[in-house]
Amino acid sequence: MKASPRRPLILKRRKRPLSFSGPTDVQQDPGRDEADGGKSKRGSSGCDVASGCPGIGGMGTSQHDPQLESQKFPEGIRIANHPSIPNTQVVVIPRNADLQSIIKVLTAKGKESGTNGPKKFILLSSNGSSSSRYGPSVSSKDPRTSETGIQPLSQGGGKSVTCQGEPDLRIAAVSDQVHPADLGLRIIKKEEELPSFETADTLVPLTLTNKEAGTGATGPGGPPLDDSLTNIQWLGKMSTDSLGACSVKEEVEKENQEPPAESSSVESVHERPPYSYMAMIQFAINSTQSKRMTLKEIYTWIEDHFPYFKHVAKPGWKNSIRHNLSLHDMFIRQTSHNGKISHWTIRAEANRFLTLDQVVKSPGYSPSEQAHWICATPLLLCQQQKRTGSNDLLKNPGAGSTEVGFRKMKPLLPRTDSYLVPIPLSLNSPLILQPSTHITLPSLQVPLTSSTYTELTRRRKRIRIAPKVPSEPVTSNQPVNLMMDYQALPLIHRAAPLPTTACDSSAALRIEEALCKENTSRRKQRHVPQPMEEPVLLFPDFPDPGMDSGMASDLSTFHESRTLEQGSDFASTSADYNFKTPIKEKPFRDLPASSTPSKGGSSPSLGGGGEGWKFSLTPLKKEDSLFEFSPVRTPCGSFLTPLRNNPGYLSLSSTPFKDFAIFESPRELLNSPVKELDPHSLSPPLADDQGERCSRELLASSGPSANRSLTEGLVLDTLNDSLSKILLDLSFTGLEDEDYDLGNMSWSALIPELR
DNA sequence: AATCTTGTTTAATGGA
DNA sequence: TCCATTAAACAAGATT
Ligand SMILES: [Mg+2]
Numbered sequence A: 001m002k003a004s005p006r007r008p009l010i011l012k013r014r015k016r017p018l019s020f021s022g023p024t025d026v027q028q029d030p031g032r033d034e035a036d037g038g039k040s041k042r043g044s045s046g047c048d049v050a051s052g053c054p055g056i057g058g059m060g061t062s063q064h065d066p067q068l069e070s071q072k073f074p075e076g077i078r079i080a081n082h083p084s085i086p087n088t089q090v091v092v093i094p095r096n097a098d099l100q101s102i103i104k105v106l107t108a109k110g111k112e113s114g115t116n117g118p119k120k121f122i123l124l125s126s127n128g129s130s131s132s133r134y135g136p137s138v139s140s141k142d143p144r145t146s147e148t149g150i151q152p153l154s155q156g157g158g159k160s161v162t163c164q165g166e167p168d169l170r171i172a173a174v175s176d177q178v179h180p181a182d183l184g185l186r187i188i189k190k191e192e193e194l195p196s197f198e199t200a201d202t203l204v205p206l207t208l209t210n211k212e213a214g215t216g217a218t219g220p221g222g223p224p225l226d227d228s229l230t231n232i233q234w235l236g237k238m239s240t241d242s243l244g245a246c247s248v249k250e251e252v253e254k255e256n257q258e259p260p261a262e263s264s265s266v267e268s269v270h271e272r273p274p275y276s277y278m279a280m281i282q283f284a285i286n287s288t289q290s291k292r293m294t295l296k297e298i299y300t301w302i303e304d305h306f307p308y309f310k311h312v313a314k315p316g317w318k319n320s321i322r323h324n325l326s327l328h329d330m331f332i333r334q335t336s337h338n339g340k341i342s343h344w345t346i347r348a349e350a351n352r353f354l355t356l357d358q359v360v361k362s363p364g365y366s367p368s369e370q371a372h373w374i375c376a377t378p379l380l381l382c383q384q385q386k387r388t389g390s391n392d393l394l395k396n397p398g399a400g401s402t403e404v405g406f407r408k409m410k411p412l413l414p415r416t417d418s419y420l421v422p423i424p425l426s427l428n429s430p431l432i433l434q435p436s437t438h439i440t441l442p443s444l445q446v447p448l449t450s451s452t453y454t455e456l457t458r459r460r461k462r463i464r465i466a467p468k469v470p471s472e473p474v475t476s477n478q479p480v481n482l483m484m485d486y487q488a489l490p491l492i493h494r495a496a497p498l499p500t501t502a503c504d505s506s507a508a509l510r511i512e513e514a515l516c517k518e519n520t521s522r523r524k525q526r527h528v529p530q531p532m533e534e535p536v537l538l539f540p541d542f543p544d545p546g547m548d549s550g551m552a553s554d555l556s557t558f559h560e561s562r563t564l565e566q567g568s569d570f571a572s573t574s575a576d577y578n579f580k581t582p583i584k585e586k587p588f589r590d591l592p593a594s595s596t597p598s599k600g601g602s603s604p605s606l607g608g609g610g611e612g613w614k615f616s617l618t619p620l621k622k623e624d625s626l627f628e629f630s631p632v633r634t635p636c637g638s639f640l641t642p643l644r645n646n647p648g649y650l651s652l653s654s655t656p657f658k659d660f661a662i663f664e665s666p667r668e669l670l671n672s673p674v675k676e677l678d679p680h681s682l683s684p685p686l687a688d689d690q691g692e693r694c695s696r697e698l699l700a701s702s703g704p705s706a707n708r709s710l711t712e713g714l715v716l717d718t719l720n721d722s723l724s725k726i727l728l729d730l731s732f733t734g735l736e737d738e739d740y741d742l743g744n745m746s747w748s749a750l751i752p753e754l755r
Numbered sequence B: 001a002a003t004c005t006t007g008t009t010t011a012a013t014g015g016a
Numbered sequence C: 001t002c003c004a005t006t007a008a009a010c011a012a013g014a015t016t
Helices: A029-039 A049-050 A101-110 A186-191 A234-259 A277-286 A295-307 A307-310 A314-328 A368-378 A379-388 A450-459 A490-494 A497-506 A509-513 A547-562 A605-611 A631-639 A664-671
Strands: A076-079 A089-091 A119-127 A164-172 A330-333 A342-346 A419-424 A480-486 A708-717 A722-733
Touching: A101 A119, A101 A708, A277 A295, A277 A314, A277 A342, A295 A307, A295 A314, A295 A342, A314 A330, A379 A419
Parallel strands: A089 A119, A164 A480
Antiparallel strands: A076 A089, A119 A708, A164 A722, A330 A342, A419 A480, A708 A722
């Protein structure tokens, strides 16, 4: 199954038949890996993880002992009933425990328990340090290392805690849907790897190793699963690499703006930058403080930073820019009150704050160079590799290298694949984790073959993940909310710019929105939510709601909010561009001037000359992914970002859905102190060895004071025999950080049930 | 009024 | 089939 590079990789878990009973490791059948195996080459060495991880093996003990089930797990394992989800238990596992064994036991437990017994287990790693690395961190300044060693509960300062607040546990199901980019290499693998546990006994041997680099060959021996979720390690890895990233960006951005060209751009004038229009537009917009730009400014920014467009490209590129602006709903046009000026902005939920700096380190686009910059962003790189299947970074795919310049480039853009959407579990939430899990397999019993799986995925339809919750979705006391990551739920966020908004009008958001008028002037802009490129959660079962429309209608409600006028003003500035207007016809051999290519008379000259601009340069490699960021991050970004005046940003980031009733958490997020929390600063630089990194990562969203954090966990659903990764957003309302030492706090302290 | 500029759409193309 | 790119038709406000 190769996914098209452009599409977001969705990590899905596939069920695999258990092949072996042997505990041992690794290898799964070769065949299965086809799914993805191809892409990953096996790292021979194994992974960091494996090695890195210390202890996993340790446990052993409990293995299938039925007894374990109850709280019998050895060392430090604690089990508690989930506060609000029926038949679900929260299992806190020591970092070094043998996850496999635990899973095995739990699986057995789940199966044996009757209908009422626990069927689903949320596995959390007990403390560990977590480190996060910022993903693409980027700039030289980079911090990739930064990590927060945040404890699960946020770093409070260390004090003793008493926990009084009630914990609000939210689970974000990142699971499948995680974008590779987000997670970084490792995660990618996870994708498919989830084994299904058919029977307790037969657990699939997990591999502990994950190879990061290895993508590749899936040798027979190679364990495709390396990273299977079962490996607790992943918890760490997943971490925030992604999350942190956001924050980083900000800084960068600023830099960007002013100093136009020089840095990156320069390089090759003749080579077309490897970025897609969408990416360049984002770079441009994000380079400004205000995060908005007029069309003209965008043009000039691009020309300044990528001389290619100024000197080489044919004028049609401008048409393409416009096309992209209109087409992608991530770009929103705001019209000034007077209606005369239109500024393009990036939808808050979708904005990853990408900037050119982040990507480009070294000058020059030459392939080799690319390698460079790729290097700069390790995570991305990795991702890419994976996608490609192997190390082809450098090599150009056989395909046309020639014309390359243009066509070959892969989109670097970030896709917003996933967003965290809070879903209140508490109430009668129906399928909680389902989305993440690939649920709905027709027959639970039957293991899907890979092919089958594929099929399913293919057909998935988009549906609304969570039931719409009426307005009062979350009760205050409701501790748990689920945040799902849906990559693809187009529907959901379709309409609304800021989902959050929709939900409950948080004042802040509203305001922001109010300020801007979406489009007033020039022409029709479809208010209707369009397909978004962003998130989507695919679900197998639902009928496709007629696409957008359905959704749209739902959402429509909120619409208005957006249309407010913004007081804009600004300098759009320089009016003096000289830029070329499309001269309709310029017989000259010069480049056609009109930005709108027109067939007829306009640019006749092109004829022979057409080629003029078509040089083929060196083929670009596929770079694709350089930009992808994790979904998770997004939120972060928002928080971190100094939102100047964007209240909207938070938007929770990411939640695309407008109509989700659930917005509680987002909102909270919003409310949460946006601090300038700089991950770097906050987090103590850990050594960050990846192997170690553990799961908990948190969004730094809350500054020091925050009493919330994101932690990764696993959800073991014995009904489906599925294992999903999830992100837990833990918030302890009522706790003031200052008062507690969250870091030291144990889960049990916060969650009584865990004990 | 002719031209530009900015926007929106639709379609074709080609890579993956 | 999906998606980015390109081309192009059109529309409407802005300029000349
Ligand atoms: Mg748009």
